[in-house]
Amino acid sequence: MSFLTLTSLQKSFGPVQVVKDFNMSIEKGEFISFLGPSGCGKTTVLRMIAGFETPSGGTITINGKSQANLRPNQRNIGMVFQAYALFPNMNVAENVAFGLKVAGRPKAEIDQRVKEMLGLIKLDHLADRYPYQMSGGQQQRVALARALAPKPQVLLLDEPLSALDAKIRVSLREEIRMIQQQLGITTVFVTHDQEEALSISDRIVVMNAGRADQIGAPADIYNRPATRFVANFVGTLNLIEAKVVDPASNRVSIGDQGVTLREPLGDVKAGDTISLALRPEAGSIAPDAKGDTALSGEVVSTNFLGSVIRTRMKVGESIISFDMFNSPGLVPPVVGETVTLRFVASDLLIIRD
Amino acid sequence: MKKFWAWGALIFGLLYFILPLIGMTNFSLKMRRGVYSLDAYAVVLGDPRFQETFTYSILMALATIVFGVVLVVPTAYWVRLKLPGLRPYIEFVTLLPLVIPAIVIVFGYIRLYNTSSWLPLTGSITGTNILLMFGYATLALPYMYRSVDTGLRAIDIATLTEAAQSLGAGWTTILAKIILPNVLVAVLSGAFLTFAIVIGEFTMAALLNRPAFGPYMQLLGANRAYEPAALAVMSFVLTWGCLGLIQLVSRFQKGAQSPA
Numbered sequence: 001m002s003f004l005t006l007t008s009l010q011k012s013f014g015p016v017q018v019v020k021d022f023n024m025s026i027e028k029g030e031f032i033s034f035l036g037p038s039g040c041g042k043t044t045v046l047r048m049i050a051g052f053e054t055p056s057g058g059t060i061t062i063n064g065k066s067q068a069n070l071r072p073n074q075r076n077i078g079m080v081f082q083a084y085a086l087f088p089n090m091n092v093a094e095n096v097a098f099g100l101k102v103a104g105r106p107k108a109e110i111d112q113r114v115k116e117m118l119g120l121i122k123l124d125h126l127a128d129r130y131p132y133q134m135s136g137g138q139q140q141r142v143a144l145a146r147a148l149a150p151k152p153q154v155l156l157l158d159e160p161l162s163a164l165d166a167k168i169r170v171s172l173r174e175e176i177r178m179i180q181q182q183l184g185i186t187t188v189f190v191t192h193d194q195e196e197a198l199s200i201s202d203r204i205v206v207m208n209a210g211r212a213d214q215i216g217a218p219a220d221i222y223n224r225p226a227t228r229f230v231a232n233f234v235g236t237l238n239l240i241e242a243k244v245v246d247p248a249s250n251r252v253s254i255g256d257q258g259v260t261l262r263e264p265l266g267d268v269k270a271g272d273t274i275s276l277a278l279r280p281e282a283g284s285i286a287p288d289a290k291g292d293t294a295l296s297g298e299v300v301s302t303n304f305l306g307s308v309i310r311t312r313m314k315v316g317e318s319i320i321s322f323d324m325f326n327s328p329g330l331v332p333p334v335v336g337e338t339v340t341l342r343f344v345a346s347d348l349l350i351i352r353d
Numbered sequence: 354m355k356k357f358w359a360w361g362a363l364i365f366g367l368l369y370f371i372l373p374l375i376g377m378t379n380f381s382l383k384m385r386r387g388v389y390s391l392d393a394y395a396v397v398l399g400d401p402r403f404q405e406t407f408t409y410s411i412l413m414a415l416a417t418i419v420f421g422v423v424l425v426v427p428t429a430y431w432v433r434l435k436l437p438g439l440r441p442y443i444e445f446v447t448l449l450p451l452v453i454p455a456i457v458i459v460f461g462y463i464r465l466y467n468t469s470s471w472l473p474l475t476g477s478i479t480g481t482n483i484l485l486m487f488g489y490a491t492l493a494l495p496y497m498y499r500s501v502d503t504g505l506r507a508i509d510i511a512t513l514t515e516a517a518q519s520l521g522a523g524w525t526t527i528l529a530k531i532i533l534p535n536v537l538v539a540v541l542s543g544a545f546l547t548f549a550i551v552i553g554e555f556t557m558a559a560l561l562n563r564p565a566f567g568p569y570m571q572l573l574g575a576n577r578a579y580e581p582a583a584l585a586v587m588s589f590v591l592t593w594g595c596l597g598l599i600q601l602v603s604r605f606q607k608g609a610q611s612p613a
Binding site: 050051052071072073074075076078079081083085086087088089098099102103143146150156 | 508509512513515516517518519520521522523526530531534535537
């Protein structure tokens with residue numbers, strides 16, 4: 001039996017339904033990310049788990065116990081907010097101790113736990129500082145320690161890295177993952193940043209318009225997007241229009257070039273238009289590039305992105321981008337040049353809406 | 354030229370306000386013929402009625418502040434957190450004491466709470482004191498509410514409340530340990546204004562027949578020459594002291610909330 005179960009969860013604000021029939025089972029100790037654009041309902045689901053929003057329908061159970069009649073302060077759920085939400089009138093140690101004091105723990109135990117938590121986030125030396133005396137990254141680490149101190153059964157992280165600068169985000173997300181694995185706490189992380197979700201999650205829930213479009217491991221989500229939305233939202237993806245030539249042999253045409261797909265075409269007939277997806281990093285134009293499939297096209301633009309050079313070429317009516325790793329000796333193709341992109345046919349995915 | 358007019362206006366304003374005060378202070382020091390002395394002050398301070406009324410008003414002011422805080426902080430917090438749509442109406446209600454004269458309010462109280470009413474508060478000294486405290490709290494409501502509401506605006510009460518709830522805190526703990534300490538400076542500002550209002554208030558105390566400082570000042574002013582001036586100077590010093598304390602705590606708040 002799963003540790004945290006969301007069954008047919010729904011939420012409406014007036015006439016607007018923001019969460020529609022959301023189902024999810026989370027195992028104990030799992031790190032789950034809710035990934036999606038603004039307004040897709042991911043924070044609303046998180047807030048329903050925390051008890052800050054009442055579901056319009058459906059159930060939430062934690063460790064087999066329904067949360068329906070429990071107020072937020074009765075759920076034993078730790079939460080970290082985007083805006084840190086440290087109590088300005090308390091110093092670091094007092095903030096971390098707050099949940100334990102509310103629970104009426106003995107002073108000795110509180111002191112011990114606060115010390116342990118500050119050690120965990122490596123801020124023992126800042127115990128006497130007030131929130132306004134610390135950087136955003138430090139404040140968020142304290143917020144994490146505060147949420148973990150009362151030993152919650154579930155940890156909820158509501159875009160905790162969004163307000164931080166790029167470098168701190170990377171280091172803090174690694175720290176969050178490390179602490180989560182160390183404590184083995186079931187964690188739900190909300191983000192709109194795909195890199196964050198891909199890098200630290202056991203599983204990702206890609207949300208779109210109040211529904212879970214796809215639930216899977218980061219590699220599955222990235223390599224095998226289930227819907228056009230997931231394909232578009234996670235990573236950069238070429239969406240290529242192709243015409244079915246022979247459904248029996250999985251033969252399609254892109255512009256005037258034929259390609260045989262590995263994936264069965266399914267219920268389509270010759271002449272139908274389908275959408276294919278190809279990651280920019282899946283192909284190469286190097287002369288020694290390997291691959292059983294090739295597409296030729298005219299280069300329309302080349303963009304230098306630092307570690308990679310992204311080139312766009314026109315094949316039929318589709319524009320296909322591909323990446324080349326930057327190196328001092330690399331000469332990128334010029335606009336107007338005809339290049340041949342080689343890739344493995346299995347990297348070409350059929351997108352079913 | 355612009356500077357000339359600006360300085361001119363400033364000097365005129367200062368003279369307009371300060372000259373009468375200088376005159377009054379000067380007069381209060383002339384009780385002994387031909388020399389400056391503090392005789393008028395000594396007389397006032399030595400008057401047992403001064404001590405009695407001043408102590409009474411201070412105690413009433415403290416009681417009013419406590420009652421005001423207990424009434425206003427949770428109300429303003431709840432309105433901001435859960436009923437933001439009601440804010441304009443609540444603000445309107447809190448501003449009513451500015452347009453309804455104190456005499457109307459106190460007559461209303463007397464009619465509602467007289468000895469033949471269902472709640473005869475005026476029938477006992479304690480009851481009348483409570484009624485007077487309610488009256489003072491009403492008069493101070495516009496200042497206390499606005500002050501607390503401004504303080505609440507400066508902090509993210511929704512997120513702080515949710516953070517506290519997720520840590521197991523109930524409403525009383527949230528109000529007492531999170532909200533109140535974070536709007537304390539605003540509450541103190543409201544408290545000092547309440548204090549200044551209560552110390553000088555005449556109408557309610559006189560009509561409810563309580564031994565407050567306001568009626569004492571009026572009585573003294575009607576019967577003596579130098580002492581009322583001394584009393585007025587002392588009253589000014591007290592009010593200015595309150596305003597100075599507001600400035601002081603406001604500065605403390607700025608320091609406490611400055612970013613790292």
